[in-house]
Amino acid sequence: MFTKRRSLLRDAWLLIGRLGPTYIRHARSVKSVRTMAECGGGDSSTSSHTMDKSITLPPDEIFRNLENAKRFAIDIGGSLTKLAYYSTVQHKVAKVRSFEHHTEDAASDKLYEISVQEEVTARLHFIKFENAYIETCLDFIKDHLVNTETKVIKATGGGAHKFKELIERKLGLKVDKEDEMTCLIKGCNFVLRNIPHEVFVYAKHADSEFRFQTTHPDIFPYLLVNIGSGVSIVKVESEDKFERIGGSSIGGGTFWGLGALLTKTKRFDELLQLASRGQHTNVDMLVKDIYGGSYGSLGLTGDLIASSFGKSATADKEFSKEDMAKSLLHMISNDIGQLACLYAKLHNLSRVYFGGFFIRGHPVTMHTITYSINFFTKGEVQALFLRHEGYLGAIGAFLKGAEEDNPNQYSWGENYAGSSGLMSVSPDMNPLQRARSGTFDMLEMDRLERQLVNLPLLQDSSSYIPDTVDLTEDALAREYWLDCFEEALDGVVKRAIGSQPDIPEVTERAEKFRQKYRNKLQTLRHQPFAYGSLTVRSLLDTREHCLNEFNFPDPYLKIKEKENDMALKYYLKVVKSLEELGWEQRQLALVRGVLAGNVFDWGAKAVSDVLESDPEFGFEEAKRQLEERPWLVDSYDQWLQRLKQGPPHKCALFFVDNSGMDIILGVMPFVRELLSRGTEVVLASNSGPALNDVTNGELQILIERIAAMDPVIQAGLMDDRLTLVQSGSSSPCLDLSRLDKVLAMVVRERQTDLIVIEGMGRAIHTNYYATLNCESLKMAVIKNSWLADRLGGVSVLPCCMFQKVLGVSVTTVFSSGTCSVTLIISEHHIFTVS
Amino acid sequence: MDNAESMVDKKGESGTFHVNNGINGHVANGGSCSCCCCGGGGSSSTGPGNCCSGVGGGSAFDSVQHLHHHHHHLGGGGDDAECNGSPAKRCRLRRRTESVRRSRPPFPWFGMDIGGTLVKLVYFEPVDITAEEEQEEVENLKSIRRYLTSNVAYGKTGVRDVHLELRNMTMCGRTGNLHFIRFPTQAMPLFIQMGRDKNFSSLHTTLCATGGGAYKFENDFRTMADLELLKLDELDCLIRGLLFVDRMGFNGRTEGYYFQNPSDTESCVKKPCTLDNPFPMLLVNIGSGVSILAVYSQSDYKRVTGTSLGGGTFLGLCCLLTGCETFEEALEMASKGDSTNVDKLVRDIYGGDYERFGLQGCAVASSFGHMMCKEKRDSISKEDLARAMLVTITNNIGSIARMCAVNEKIERVVFVGNFLRINTVSTKLLAYAMDFWSKGQLRALFLEHEGYFGAVGALMELLKTSDDL
Secondary structure, eight states, rough: OOOHHHHHHHHHHHHHHHHHHHHHHHHHHHHHHHHHHHHHHHHHHHHGTGGGGOOOOOOOSSSTTTGGGEEEEEEEOEEEEEEEEEEEEEEEEEEEEOOOOOTOOOSSSSSEEEEEEEEEEEEEEEEEEEGHHHHHHHHHHHHOOOOOOOOOOESSSTTHHHHHHHHHHHOOOOEEEHHHHHHHHHHHHHHHHHHHHHHHEEEETTTEEEEOOOOEEOOOEEEEEESSSSSEEEEESSSSEEEEEEEEEEEEHHHHHHHHHHHOOOOHHHHHHHHHHHHHHGGGEHHHHHSSSGGGTTTBBEEEEEEETTTOOOOOOOOOHHHHHHHHHHHHHHHHHHHHHHHHHHTOOOOOEEETTTTTOHHHHHHHHHHHHHHHTTTTEEEETTGGGGGGHHOOOOOHGGGOOOOOGGGGOOOTTTTOOOOOOOOTOOOHHHHHHHEEEEEEEESSSSSOOOOOBBBBBTTTTSOOOOTTTOOOHHHHHHHHHHHHHHHHHHHHHHHHHTOOTHHHHHHHHHHHHHHHHHHHHHTTTTSSSHHHHHHHHHHHHHHHHOOOHHHHHHHHHHHHHHHHHHHHHHHHHHHTOOOOHHHHHHHHHHHHHHHHHTTTTHHHHHHHHHOOOOOOOOHSOOOSSSOOOOOHHHHHHHHHHHHOOOOOOEEBTTTTTOOOOOOIHHHHHHHHOOOOOEEEEEEOOOOOOOOOHHHHHHHHHHHHHHHHHHHHTTTTTTEEEEEOOOOOOOOOOOOHHHHHHHHTTTTEEEEESSSSSIIIBBSSTOOOEEEEEEEEEEEHHHHHHTTTSSEEEEEEEOOSSSOOOOOOOOOOSSSEEEEESSSOOEOOOO | HHHHHHHHHHHHHHHHHEEGHHHHTTSOTTTTOOTOOOGGTTTGGGGOSSSOOOOOOOHHHHHHHHGGGGGGTOOOOOOTTTTOOOOHHHHHHHHHHHHHHHTTOOOEEEEEESSEEEEEEEEESSOOOOHHHHHSHHHHHHOOOOOOHHHHHTTTTTTEEEGGGGGEEETTTTTEEEEEEEGGGHHHHHHHHHHHHGGGGGOOOEEEEOOOOOOHHHHHHHHHHOOOOOOOOHHHHHHHHHHHHHOOOOOOOOOOEEETTTTTTTOOOOEEEOOOSOOOOEEEESSSSSSEEEEESSSSSEEEEEESSSHHHHHHHHHHOOOOOSHHHHHHHHOHHHHHTTSSEEHHHHHOOGGGBBBTSEEEEEGGGGGGSSSHHHHHHHHHHHHHHHHHHHHHHHHHHHHHHHHHHHOOEEESSGGGOOOOHHHHHHHHHHHHHHHTEEEEEETTTOOHHHHHHHHHHHHHGGGGO
16 A cells, blocks of 8 residues: 555656656645555555565666666665665767868868867766665666676665665675775765865744855865764864864754654654644743842853753643653754854864754754854854765765765866755655655766866955855845746757757757756756855756756857857957057947957847847947946946056956857957957867857867967967966866866966956856956956846846956946836846846 | 963954953952951951951951951850861951841741752751840741741652751851752742741741742742842852852861762772862753853853753653652662663664774664664663663763863863752763763862752851841
8 A cells, every 4th residue: 555655646746757846836735645654554665565566666867877886885874775876877968070171271160170079987876775775776786887897886774784785796796894994984075076065054033044155165174964873973184184172962862762752753844844743841941940030140041941841740741742842952953052062162273164964954953053163152163064975974985985986076067957066854845855855865966077276366265255146035035036047948958959950869959958957957947055145157058968868958048159150250350450440449349349249149049039030230230239337337447547647457357158140249359458458368169068168179160260360469479478288178168167167277477467357157146256366357248038028129248357366346337328227137236227 | 272261262352251340349258258247357347247348359358357356355155166277367257246146037047949840948947046136036036047947748749858958057156057958949839928927028028039930939928928038149149159068068077079089880989079169060060951160260150051951851851751649759760771772872883893983882872763663662661761861861961061171171070959859860971971080180160069059158147138128
């Protein structure tokens, strides 16, 4: 009976997945199905052993890429199993190559050769599921495992010995046990180093429950308080140096054990639910119960607990299960918090991370622990939690087994397409997420080709936040941007299909992409914190990951080529007309050129619509469309002043944006002028494709072509005064704390003293507030459909921001016009144009 | 390093509450001044009847001592039990006695500490009553004295701890016995009623009370029994009372004790000691809840922290888990139980020691950890549960106290409070925990009058401030 209900239930979830977001609105009815199933099933942790065979999983969606898997590790806890493996993933990658013999006779109308190649990259898979499924999962793995080199499986966790025999029998692998704490710490170091928004503080009543923290580049030292059945307090000083400095026997096991005795409730989750409904003041003796009010002279308020369970020392009163569970929860959380604070103080540590099954995604315990830490340190120490806390053991065990591959030598990035994201398990949460977190949860990490480091010119890398707006905290802006991305989805699908015209199942794949990305958007509407802080950047990156997932490596490839080709034809003409201007006029024309070029952005729906319907819309047209000065943000005068009065810059680092008009007619003339002034130029472009952004591969060919036409560029290349570097990124936005190591080296060697950032993604959505140790110029035009609608057509709002070294404020000037426009970047950051 | 230190300092300041009453002159600072009946300035120089003259500084006190040196035969009856020092000291005490006789408060002398669970009452029974006094003594005062001294139990729940009685001691120039009585705070309304019925207010005595109940029941005392309470801070009283009793000794024995060889159950023995040169000490008061104080002098101390897991938690959870009703019952059960049936030990998880971290196999890994399992829950005895509860609470207090001692850099940890009453399991466990986890650096000390120091401190305040009324 239960089995049947369970699989019905699973079908219901799959159905929701298929139907997508429209169905979610009716999800309440499904929730009641789940409750029914739970009632029928009772204690799943015991009954499930007998029925796990009968559950049909969608394992191919979970154990992905098993054919290429090697190196397994497993972490078996009290109720959840975490499996880790390494796989190689074959991607289709679009490569551009220059024709061997480029002649001027234009025999070929192609600018460059495009080929789609298979590229192999490494990926880490981490899957979390209930212990009940372990046998089914092992069977599935056995059936799909091709790689026979794998001989051992690293294992950790309290349950490892219990399932040792089963694993060895099923997989034919030797189980090699690793120390639990060592694995935990290794895993913790790994996520802290590789996942930017790993750490969060929990604030129950805030607009966003989860507030993500910028991880300090130096992750050590820290305190890890692991609350399993007992508590271990570990001080971590470096990758290999850590010490258990203390602990307590009052932990999750005490809550569970005592709670079960007091309430006759068997399951940990149910105990927490009981607690969340209870009133501890019925059971606890408060200060006011003793004093009648507060204990003023000591600053102890009346509501403080003086004695946990102090009121229950009486025979003639009954106490409710809820109240006792709540009191117990407070007692244990406060006790752990107090000890953690004492140890933090003794060892002078301010970063204290909490983990273990007591914490694991439970808002109730995160709240009580946070409260306790706040109380005992008067807010000086924050309780920090980790998004992937449940995976630490598995990650660590895996890393132990993979030491010869040196995984710590590389940078890794979370793949948003293949990761479930953080699930809140609060009872009233989105039922879809709740169900999934109870069954399967996944994390995938891609090995990045380039090792990523901080830009050396960041003023303070530990407080740098790339994103201008945190959509997690700004509900209004969040809704606006999620709608934007949802609306733009049709166009993206269309373009994805268009990019692979000759491949048969392209429509099907594109539809899968649509469904996946729409589901992600839906998830983010309910749980904006799923992948860390929600930002325009993360929304864009998620889309790129989803496109890659369905083998659309570069949907804009052909469009980019067409645009580049068109723009190259205009290059000399543009340069010539600029040369005819006087110096001062030319400087303005150059900035206007960059801004006009930046209008050509297929990423913005409004622009792409116009470009598609009106191919004649050209560079000159764009210039005409530009607002007259003063622009929305306008510090051009300061820039001009700087050019007039200061010496030429030693070296400029230029983060470029789009292909076509933007790079060729906007950026390159500007670069040319810099070179002529005696400034060296480093052009930083994306390593991989993102929207219509020019990639490093494309830019190399374009520069070659331009050099063939333009002796100034030619000379710059020859003298090594014009250099191309990769940014290390495949995002339309820019995270200055994760840049290619080579770029950082070049920046340092050439004594870069000017940074130019161009485009909405890099200078507005990100880095708008970035402060650098050198002068910077940020140029972008703001364009989107929402705004365009208000203006009755395409309009663009140019921004040009010049910042001198440190702390010079930026003048913001609003342009004058007839219509009144408000552009919402965030609730707190509203540009008004009137 | 600078950073590190300043951070600790900051925490110390904001994380704890610092009290320094030295300036207020509540209590004279002189080291030899043993109780409120000090007051070298009792002569005409400070005005009549200022029992405790508020001599603030050591130098002033010294000069007063010097002044009195020449008059050491002026005093009356030499009935000072403590007066066995130098002639100068004897003289001083006589002077004091002389001076306070005129101003000492009317009997009866009570000190009261109304806690969350228990009310602690100390009563000074004068044994040097003269015939003249006897005649003057009003009937209802006599009846109170007889009622208290001729019974060992009062009503259903009141108890006199006869074994703690301090005999033939001198307070405020009077010789008598100090009685220690306790009853549940729940019986407070009855007690107030009794005060009304016995027309206590006609005695014109001041009722000095400390503990939270002094505040909570103040209004009830006023409206129901026409009694004004003199409310006193409980930590001030605790420290004052503790230092006094320790100095007085326990009828010729020492008030303090510790355990020798705490780590070895075979050779672990209780040894007497005094708190000579008691500062600094970490004072851990385990009542319903727990307060931990760092004490640097009688009037300079701070509350370092506290925990809500105290005696009230032990009893409250025991009542819920075992159906017992009293502390005695709970302890009785605990003495017969085995906590390892309830707690998950390190060896239950790792099969032996967890060597990587130097954890012994017999260390508790998870209190009540076995109770996660239904089969074990169903087969567990009440005695085992009571024992586990006792061990859990005790170890936790030990652990927090030890951390505080290390953070405050104090080596002597004094445990008091009624949780330790008839509770050798806990005292030995605390002694062991301090010794073991600090590798012998910390020493746990205990005092015979565990829970009564607050009440004694309150009584001392009565004798000090009587003339203010």
